Amino acid sequence: MKHRHEDTDLIFLQPGDGRKYDCGELTAVFKADENETSNRYSISEWWLEPNFGGVGAHQHEHNDEVFYGLEGTVSILVGDNWVEVEKGAFLRIPAQTMHDFQNRTNQKAGLLNFFIPGGFERDMPSIVKWFTDNPQT
Numbered sequence: 001m002k003h004r005h006e007d008t009d010l011i012f013l014q015p016g017d018g019r020k021y022d023c024g025e026l027t028a029v030f031k032a033d034e035n036e037t038s039n040r041y042s043i044s045e046w047w048l049e050p051n052f053g054g055v056g057a058h059q060h061e062h063n064d065e066v067f068y069g070l071e072g073t074v075s076i077l078v079g080d081n082w083v084e085v086e087k088g089a090f091l092r093i094p095a096q097t098m099h100d101f102q103n104r105t106n107q108k109a110g111l112l113n114f115f116i117p118g119g120f121e122r123d124m125p126s127i128v129k130w131f132t133d134n135p136q137t
Helices: 120-133
Strands: 019-022 026-032 042-048 064-071 073-078 081-086 090-093 099-102 109-116
Touching (some): 019 120, 064 073, 064 081, 073 109
Antiparallel strands (some): 019 026, 026 042, 042 109, 064 109, 073 081, 073 099
16 A cells, blocks of 8 residues: 655654544544555554444454553453553553453543554455444444
């Protein structure tokens, strides 16, 4: 996926800017991805509407994920345990670790996500389609 930035360019985005993917009660905004980072990482914001039930437990075979709380509280499954990631909290999930995330509160919540190495954005069109075909209730 090609973008206007190359891996040697400075990237400066205003709040809310980036490539937005609407998944119903979940919105992803990609700030930088594989094309812009030589596939070293991708960075995105994930915004969860109140009482969002999650994406389903999953794992990434070759990618670590880092989450940083931006707003509200997100419940994140790591292996068999749930942790509460509040604003300012940091969580690293190693590759091959089962995980999920939910917003169990009545307030919108947000996470900053680093996906290492990059490439996750390639899956976003199929993820958007899945949420379109399977609306959350």
